[in-house]
Amino acid sequence: MDKLQNLQPWQQVQGIYVHIPFCRQKCLYCDFNSYAGFGAEAMAKYAAAVCREIAGRRKDVLLNANASIYFGGGTPSLLPAEAIKEITDALKKYGWWQNPCEASIEANPGTVDLPKLIALRQSGFDRISFGVQSLNDAELKAIGRVHNAAQALEAIELAKQAGFKRINADVIYGLPGQTMASLKETLTRLCCTGIEHLSVYGLIVEDGTPLQKMTEAGKIILPDEDEAADMYEFVQEFLKTQGFERYEISNYARGKAYSRHNLVYWHYYPYAAFGAGACGFSGSARFTAAAKVQNYIQLIQSGGQLYDKEELPVPVQFEEFMFMNLRKQSGVSLTEAKQRFGIDVMEKYGAEMKPYIEHNLLSFDKERQKICLTEAGMEVGNRIFEIFVTD
Numbered sequence: 030m031d032k033l034q035n036l037q038p039w040q041q042v043q044g045i046y047v048h049i050p051f052c053r054q055k056c057l058y059c060d061f062n063s064y065a066g067f068g069a070e071a072m073a074k075y076a077a078a079v080c081r082e083i084a085g086r087r088k089d090v091l092l093n094a095n096a097s098i099y100f101g102g103g104t105p106s107l108l109p110a111e112a113i114k115e116i117t118d119a120l121k122k123y124g125w126w127q128n129p130c131e132a133s134i135e136a137n138p139g140t141v142d143l144p145k146l147i148a149l150r151q152s153g154f155d156r157i158s159f160g161v162q163s164l165n166d167a168e169l170k171a172i173g174r175v176h177n178a179a180q181a182l183e184a185i186e187l188a189k190q191a192g193f194k195r196i197n198a199d200v201i202y203g204l205p206g207q208t209m210a211s212l213k214e215t216l217t218r219l220c221c222t223g224i225e226h227l228s229v230y231g232l233i234v235e236d237g238t239p240l241q242k243m244t245e246a247g248k249i250i251l252p253d254e255d256e257a258a259d260m261y262e263f264v265q266e267f268l269k270t271q272g273f274e275r276y277e278i279s280n281y282a283r284g285k286a287y288s289r290h291n292l293v294y295w296h297y298y299p300y301a302a303f304g305a306g307a308c309g310f311s312g313s314a315r316f317t318a319a320a321k322v323q324n325y326i327q328l329i330q331s332g333g334q335l336y337d338k339e340e341l342p343v344p345v346q347f348e349e350f351m352f353m354n355l356r357k358q359s360g361v362s363l364t365e366a367k368q369r370f371g372i373d374v375m376e377k378y379g380a381e382m383k384p385y386i387e388h389n390l391l392s393f394d395k396e397r398q399k400i401c402l403t404e405a406g407m408e409v410g411n412r413i414f415e416i417f418v419t420d
């Protein structure tokens with residue numbers, strides 16, 4: 030116990046991620062490790078494999094008893110409630126789920142009803158994150174989402190009825206056919222539900238996705254750069270008026286209801302991961318599991334090597350630490366940078382940061398030993414991040 034108390038937060042696993050790679054249908058823009066077309070039997074086999082992975086994993090890095098839990102996907106809510114419970118029970122039995130500071134699950138509207146949401150609460154989840162994306166049916170259809178706006182609003186209401194007090198909605202701007210008016214309507218209606226967290230992303234056309242092919246072929250027309258930039262600005266201004274604090278580049282919370290699990294990533298703390306394609310981080314190495322469902326199950330059954338390990342040289346760790354921490358409104362702690370990597374950030378990068386500080390894109394708080402992106406700086410974050418890139 031004493032040993033654990035003396036550890037720094039970056040020396041312990043602070044979060045547990047479980048990947049559920051099933052979706053009802055692939056959205057046109059999606060390049061996540063997720064698959065459509067799996068039935069109940071295959072999902073049960075997958076859940077059993079995840080439980081076996083949990084049972085067999087050695088805890089080679091110390092685990093914080095309050096480590097957050099996050100079931101992401103894919104669409105975790107597609108798994109039957111019993112299968113989800115099997116996995117949560119295994120996490121509890123083998124000591125991964127102790128006294129989590131937060132237990133979140135991602136869900137898609139149209140895949141949950143009240144009994145299921147109640148079952149999720151009973152399994153121990155206290156936060157739910159809905160992939161809403163838009164409350165305009167035409168926009169949802171244009172990107173291949175299977176739900177509609179009414180289902181999204183209903184899912185949020187049912188989650189409240191089931192006792193979820195912490196609810197997130199993901200929203201995308203820059204959608205085909207989206208206008209400022211429809212974006213405003215989406216955000217207004219979501220804010221009216223009383224939820225306390227929103228993740229708002231610009232649509233990215235990823236290589237190899239159907240969206241890329243369709244935009245190239247002129248079958249889908251996206252808002253142009255100026256329109257997307259106006260939407261971005263609108264999101265910032267509008268959410269401010271609704272009492273949301275932008276605590277990370279794409280994340281907004283009321284009443285400091287931050288996503289504690291995502292803060293583990295942004296702090297660049299270690300996390301453990303389970304499931305197909307899941308990616309864990311020990312603090313100095315990244316581990317990525319076999320991505321394909323069948324492959325994953327076979328490797329679990331045969332005891333073959335499930336994870337690819339990538340050792341991260343210290344300069345790469347430092348670079349990633351800076352990127353991730355600068356995403357937060359609270360910025361990067363220079364004291365922590367020194368303790369973790371032995372680097373005096375101001376001494377090493379002060380000259381390169383100076384113009385950004387002078388142009389109010391970066392701020393330096395000498396007393397608290399913090400550097401942060403300003404609101405204007407968040408818009409050009411990538412340029413600023415380059416300062417810390419190692420060759």
Ligand code: SF4
Nearest residue numbers: 052055056059063103
């Ligand atoms: S629901 Fe999410 S993970 Fe599934 S296909 Fe759509 S974007 Fe991808």
